[in-house]
Amino acid sequence: MILLNSEVGNYIISNGRKYSYFAGNNYLGLAGHPEVKAAVIKAVEKYGVNFAASRRTTGTADLHLELEGALAAFKGEEDAVVFASGYQGNSIILEILKGSYSTVFIDQSAHASIIAAIPADVVKVMYYEHCDADHLDYLLDYNRGSNPLVITDGIFALTGEIAPLDRIYPVIKKHNGLLVVDDAHSTGILGPTGKGTPEHFNLPADDVKIYQTETMSKALGGYGGFITGTSSFTGQIRDRSATYQASTALPPPIAAAGIASLAIVRDNPGLRTDLLNKAWRIREEVTSMGYETSHYRTPIIPVIMDTAGKADSLSLFLEEKGVIVPSMKYPVRKEMHQLRIAVSAIHTDDQINQLLDLLKKWKKENESN
Ligand SMILES: Cc1ncc(COP(=O)(O)O)c(C=O)c1O
Numbered sequence: 001m002i003l004l005n006s007e008v009g010n011y012i013i014s015n016g017r018k019y020s021y022f023a024g025n026n027y028l029g030l031a032g033h034p035e036v037k038a039a040v041i042k043a044v045e046k047y048g049v050n051f052a053a054s055r056r057t058t059g060t061a062d063l064h065l066e067l068e069g070a071l072a073a074f075k076g077e078e079d080a081v082v083f084a085s086g087y088q089g090n091s092i093i094l095e096i097l098k099g100s101y102s103t104v105f106i107d108q109s110a111h112a113s114i115i116a117a118i119p120a121d122v123v124k125v126m127y128y129e130h131c132d133a134d135h136l137d138y139l140l141d142y143n144r145g146s147n148p149l150v151i152t153d154g155i156f157a158l159t160g161e162i163a164p165l166d167r168i169y170p171v172i173k174k175h176n177g178l179l180v181v182d183d184a185h186s187t188g189i190l191g192p193t194g195k196g197t198p199e200h201f202n203l204p205a206d207d208v209k210i211y212q213t214e215t216m217s218k219a220l221g222g223y224g225g226f227i228t229g230t231s232s233f234t235g236q237i238r239d240r241s242a243t244y245q246a247s248t249a250l251p252p253p254i255a256a257a258g259i260a261s262l263a264i265v266r267d268n269p270g271l272r273t274d275l276l277n278k279a280w281r282i283r284e285e286v287t288s289m290g291y292e293t294s295h296y297r298t299p300i301i302p303v304i305m306d307t308a309g310k311a312d313s314l315s316l317f318l319e320e321k322g323v324i325v326p327s328m329k330y331p332v333r334k335e336m337h338q339l340r341i342a343v344s345a346i347h348t349d350d351q352i353n354q355l356l357d358l359l360k361k362w363k364k365e366n367e368s369n
Contacts, residue, residue, distance in 0.1 A: 002324055007032040010346045012324065020323045020351045022341045027189055027299045028264075028271050029346030030221020036260045043256035051252060056238070056245035063255040068226075070262045075195055077228035081237045082255070084247045086184050086215025086225040090117035090151070092241045093180055093211055093227060101149035101178055105136060107163065111153050114182055133167035140175040148177035154197030154212075155185035158328055158340055160300030162190070166201045173207045180211045187212075188219030188265050189299065194272055220265065222257035224250040275299055275345040278352060282343060285356050289363050301341040303359070310366075311337040317362050323355055 002023070006013035009032045012021045030036050043063065051061060064082060071080035083092065094104075094117045103124040106114060109131075118125055124146065128136040140148055150172050152163045165181065172179050183196035191199025198210050211229070216222040227237060237244055250258075265271070279299045286293050292304040305311040308327075315327035318339075325339045341355070 002319075002326070010344055010348065010351060014324075018322070019319070020354060022323065022325045022343065022347070022351075022355060024342055025185065025218035026221070026344050027185075027219040027275055027342070028221065028261075029344045030219070030261045030264060033221060033261070033264060035264060036221050036257050039256040039260035040253045043253035047252035049251055049253065051249045053248060054245055055249045060249070061252045061255065063252045063259070064249060067250075067255040067258045067262075070259050071226050072228055074262050074266065075228040077230070079231040079234040080226050080228040081234040081244065082216075082224050082226045082250055082258070083244050084224060084250060086213070086217055087113040087116075088243050088247070089213030089215070089225040089227055090114050090180070090182055091243045092225075092237055093117075093213055094119055094122075094149075094151075095241050095243060096233075096236050097149065097178065097180075097211070101147045103143055103146035103148050105139060105148055105150045105177075107131065107152040109153075109156060109159075110151065111157060111182055111184070114151055114153070131161060131164050133164055133171050136168060137171045137174070140171065140177070144175070148172070148175055149180060150177055151180040151182070153185070154181045154183035155190065155296075155298050155300065157185055157300065158336070158338065159294045159302045160296055160298040161294050162186075162200065162296045162298060163197060165197055165203060169201070169203050169208055178209050178211070180213065183212045184215045185218055185298070185300065187214040187216075189272060189275070193269070194219075194265055216258045216261065220258060221261040223254045224258065271345045275343060278345070278347055279343040282341060282352060282356065286341075286359060289356075289360055290367070291359070291363065299343040301343065302336075303339040303341065305337045305339070308337045311339055313366070314359075314362050315339050318355075318358055321354075321358050323358060325355070 003014050004012050008024055008026050012019050068080040090113050104122055105126050105128055108127045108129055126139050128139055155162055181197050186196040188194045190196050214226050216224050276297050280297055283301050293302055311327040318325050325341050328338055328340050
């Protein structure tokens with residue numbers, strides 16, 4: 001477990017040593033962006049640190065409303081509702097959609113927050129094989145007559161794979177289902193304007209109702225979850241979701257971070273392309289070295305090993321040379337032994353070259369035949 005004594009940037013300080021940092025989810029480098037920091041400092045002076053209340057019981061800060069307006073504008077939706085964490089988003093959505101579905105179909109490798117969100121009284125939960133639209137179709141056929149809701153990650157947190165929504169969408173349409181996409185890792189990253197996985201696949205919004213759960217804690221350099229939609233839908237969340245009503249609202253300075261980050265994302269579309277190009281270069285070189293990885297234009301590059309021991313040994317080797325790439329221990333149903341390279345738009349060519357040289361060296365010393 002790495003101890004951080006600094007901000008999360010492309011470098012970190014740990015126990016007095018500077019490390020090149022390829023971990024976490026600071027994809028656009030906004031967590032420490034000077035404009036985001038300045039907005040937070042200004043908001044702390046005016047609002048203090050904590051809101052210390054549920055918005056339902058107590059009131060709303062003007063910054064909450066400003067952030068919700070900015071998120072709605074970013075997503076091209078009527079309204080947005082923000083809440084304490086992205087993790088809560090899946091619970092909120094399944095809570096609010098109750099009554100419109102009776103069976104839930106989940107990707108086998110879905111994030112823990114999706115599995116934790118299934119309401120206790122849902123009659124049936126089925127897991128389809130990872131990213132397998134044909135298996136989903138088979139399960140939906142087998143359960144004909146149920147009101148299906150399909151829920152999946154947009155980008156999978158560990159492997160950087162993109163859920164094949166282009167193939168899942170027609171299957172759901174055929175079975176009259178609903179689609180929920182947890183786009184925690186895709187917001188600000190995928191799609192021509194960074195709206196996430198549905199935009200990436202250019203999915204039509206009319207035949208299948210698509211809901212996205214999103215977070216500001218990764219590409220958007222702040223913290224907190226959000227859901228966008230019609231004002232009537234966000235109104236239902238505010239009026240009916242216990243998760244929303246019974247938890248403390250985002251600290252206003254964190255809302256200020258979200259507002260500042262969204263302005264940067266809006267004004268700098270090149271950040272996203274730059275990030276994806278850097279990640280693609282690493283992915284291609286990692287593949288050509290003979291490592292097993294996944295092949296998607298996303299900022300998460302797994303290095304898949306056949307044993308946990310090898311994954312730990314490579315991670316330790318990199319750490320000793322001053323580069324952090326964690327070996328993953330994460331609560332998922334289907335465990336893999338892997339390192340997770342997380343790329344950020346602020347990584348320099350020198351950092352990337354160093355990482356690649358070290359990966360090559362380890363491979364040569366440990367796995368060449
Ligand atoms: C797919 C996915 N959904 C939800 C979350 C939770 O988001 P947050 O950290 O904003 O609570 C995460 C990761 O943290 C995630 O990877």
